[in-house]
Amino acid sequence: MSVTIINAQPTSDPRWAEEDEMKLRGGGSDTGSLLLKHQLEEKIQKHAMFFAFLHDTNLWPAIEDEYRVTLFAHSEKLHATSALRDHQNRVSSEVFVPFEKGNFQFSSLFKQVS
Numbered sequence: 710m711s712v713t714i715i716n717a718q719p720t721s722d723p724r725w726a727e728e729d730e731m732k733l734r735g736g737g738s739d740t741g742s743l744l745l746k747h748q749l750e751e752k753i754q755k756h757a758m759f760f761a762f763l764h765d766t767n768l769w770p771a772i773e774d775e776y777r778v779t780l781f782a783h784s785e786k787l788h789a790t791s792a793l794r795d796h797q798n799r800v801s802s803e804v805f806v807p808f809e810k811g812n813f814q815f816s817s818l819f820k821q822v823s
Contacts, residue, residue, distance in 0.1 A: 711783045714755045742798055749791045756784055 760780070763769045772780075 710759060711756065711780050714752055714759060715783055715787065717752070742794075745794060746791075746798075749787065749794060753784075753787050753791060756787055760784070 763772065769777075
């Protein structure tokens with residue numbers, strides 16, 4: 710169940726229909742970033758609900774330690790992915806905005822990165 714939550718692809722996301730085109734362009738739009746953020750938040754919430762279900766139904770004590778470690782690892786991966794995506798959005802807006810505005814100078818990029 711945990712793997713299903715993590716690997717679930719939203720059916721209503723228009724980006725999945727254009728997945729190959731997105732890969733060729735090397736990224737997404739601000740709308741795509743916002744969609745991804747909400748999808749990650751939704752997966753984190755569903756995973757937390759799954760944990761709550763296991764505890765509320767007293768199934769947690771019956772789960773073997775190896776599977777518990779896997780469940781915790783899935784949760785950590787979701788949270789790390791969300792944090793990494795937030796960081797990527799911040800860095801992307803600082804570094805790539807000069808490219809989009811057409812006023813890119815190498816020295817400005819160096820100042821922003823360092």
